[in-house]
Amino acid sequence: MEYEVYLRREVFEFLRQRRNDERDHLLTLLHALGKDPYRRGDFAERDGTGRDIEVLIFRRYAILYWADHAVKELKVTEVRFADR
Numbered sequence: 808m809e810y811e812v813y814l815r816r817e818v819f820e821f822l823r824q825r826r827n828d829e830r831d832h833l834l835t836l837l838h839a840l841g842k843d844p845y846r847r848g849d850f851a852e853r854d855g856t857g858r859d860i861e862v863l864i865f866r867r868y869a870i871l872y873w874a875d876h877a878v879k880e881l882k883v884t885e886v887r888f889a890d891r
Contacts, residue, residue, distance in 0.1 A: 810881045812841040844874040
């Protein structure tokens with residue numbers, strides 16, 4: 808089942824600043840995550856509320872997200888350079 812993908816405003820701004828080809832690759836990956844919301848990242852971090860946030864490394868980026876299964880939404884909380 809496909810989930811809606813939601814981006815925080817900071818993620819949107821980060822994507823807007825990328826070159827077109829990089830942005831397209833990242834958006835394609837985010838869409839794929841919405842189609843596979845149970846996909847695990849390469850590792851997990853805990854946020855301030857104790858929620859596990861999946862961290863997926865893709866090329867030079869770290870994509871942080873969590874799936875809200877109750878409402879069938881994938882929340883992308885951050886995209887950053889992986890070496891940060």
